[in-house]
Amino acid sequence: MSHNTLNIEERKEPVLFTKHAKYFIRFLNVLPARLASHDCTRPTIAFYSVCGLDVLNSLHLLTPQMRKDIIEWIYTGLVEPYENEPCRGGFQGSRVKINSDDKQLLDSIRCYQWGHLAMTYTSICVLITLGDDLSRLNRQSIVDGVATNQRSDGSFSACINGCESDMRFVYCAAAICHLLDYWGNVDKDKMYSFIKDSIRYDYGVSQSGEGESHGGTTFCAIAALHLSGQLGRLDEKTLEGIKRWCLFRQIDGFQGRPNKPVDTCYSFWIGATLRILNAFTLTDYIENRKYILETQDTIVGGFSKWAQSSTDPFHTYFGICGLSFLEEPGLATVMPSLNIAMPAYKRLQQLHAQWRTNSTDDKYFNSTKEHESDTDTITSPLIKA
Numbered sequence: 022m023s024h025n026t027l028n029i030e031e032r033k034e035p036v037l038f039t040k041h042a043k044y045f046i047r048f049l050n051v052l053p054a055r056l057a058s059h060d061c062t063r064p065t066i067a068f069y070s071v072c073g074l075d076v077l078n079s080l081h082l083l084t085p086q087m088r089k090d091i092i093e094w095i096y097t098g099l100v101e102p103y104e105n106e107p108c109r110g111g112f113q114g115s116r117v118k119i120n121s122d123d124k125q126l127l128d129s130i131r132c133y134q135w136g137h138l139a140m141t142y143t144s145i146c147v148l149i150t151l152g153d154d155l156s157r158l159n160r161q162s163i164v165d166g167v168a169t170n171q172r173s174d175g176s177f178s179a180c181i182n183g184c185e186s187d188m189r190f191v192y193c194a195a196a197i198c199h200l201l202d203y204w205g206n207v208d209k210d211k212m213y214s215f216i217k218d219s220i221r222y223d224y225g226v227s228q229s230g231e232g233e234s235h236g237g238t239t240f241c242a243i244a245a246l247h248l249s250g251q252l253g254r255l256d257e258k259t260l261e262g263i264k265r266w267c268l269f270r271q272i273d274g275f276q277g278r279p280n281k282p283v284d285t286c287y288s289f290w291i292g293a294t295l296r297i298l299n300a301f302t303l304t305d306y307i308e309n310r311k312y313i314l315e316t317q318d319t320i321v322g323g324f325s326k327w328a329q330s331s332t333d334p335f336h337t338y339f340g341i342c343g344l345s346f347l348e349e350p351g352l353a354t355v356m357p358s359l360n361i362a363m364p365a366y367k368r369l370q371q372l373h374a375q376w377r378t379n380s381t382d383d384k385y386f387n388s389t390k391e392h393e394s395d396t397d398t399i400t401s402p403l404i405k406a
């Protein structure tokens with residue numbers, strides 16, 4: 022049964038906006054000791070916090086100085102390739118720096134400095150959300166870095182040191198290229214083949230090949246096709262099968278795989294996939310909202326994956342996005358495939374228009390060979406809104 026407009030009675034349990042905003046701001050000020058092991062992926066925590074504040078319509082709670090400080094901190098992770106190493110551009114996770122004049126020492130450290138696709142994607146999202154114009158980015162060098170990480174089967178690994186390659190990084194690659202409005206040497210056709218080959222017999226999508234269908238990787242695959250303008254290449258039967266697989270993941274909230282417990286973040290992963298496929302209104306809004314709010318911490322803010330378990334920025338961000346898909350009053354709309362608030366996405370589109378107009382004198386972009394618009398192929402009414 023569809024319940025796509027919730028009345029006041031059905032929204033009786035309140036979303037504690039102020040507490041969630043304060044929760045995010047705490048993570049921007051200090052990383053709790055229990056999350057110290059996440060220091061090397063800290064841009065992702067900045068992403069959940071900054072973009073979460075945007076979805077909460079609460080970015081004004083960050084002072085102009087704090088916004089500036091976060092932007093400058095993000096840029097400290099930018100790896101700019103030297104002339105003899107063209108393919109390592111992007112953002113890294115760690116901010117560990119060694120100040121030294123010892124060339125041998127600096128060279129040995131350089132071996133460990135390269136862009137990481139997930140850190141690059143989240144760093145650019147933070148910059149655009151905070152109003153940065155991305156003019157300090159060498160877009161071509163970053164996309165060269167992305168293309169270098171593409172494997173012969175069309176998938177991507179996260180970085181040039183040869184880590185695992187799968188659907189997570191296919192998504193990050195597509196998101197980066199879309200954000201920078203440039204696909205360079207990325208082989209979209211091979212990327213499509215990898216995604217197509219990972220659609221399983223039950224129409225969910227696996228990390229790669231014949232793995233198990235999973236809600237997170239299904240989002241990554243469908244969003245990557247959407248961002249690269251290739252969703253229309255899937256036939257109707259396949260698209261209907263994917264919608265069916267996603268709709269069957271709803272119990273009250275959503276599960277990531279058959280026979281698994283529900284978890285708050287899948288209200289985003291499955292919800293966003295269904296939003297992209299224009300099938301979200303077939304879900305049960307009342308049950309979804311009820312589950313997400315069971316995982317809300319009413320004392321200090323934040324959401325957890327299950328009721329009565331610990332909150333974290335990841336589930337807090339995705340819980341709030343899940344509520345945004347339910348059109349919770351007071352929350353910004355979320356652009357489902359890029360996973361940022363719609364106001365930030367609109368600013369990005371304005372930047373793209375400027376870049377296209379000024380492409381000949383763009384000092385960080387000296388190729389005009391590809392300026393096609395993938396946004397033109399986006400069909401979701403949500404995105405056109």
Ligand SMILES: [Zn+2]
Pocket residue numbers: 284285286287326336
């Ligand atoms: Zn989860």
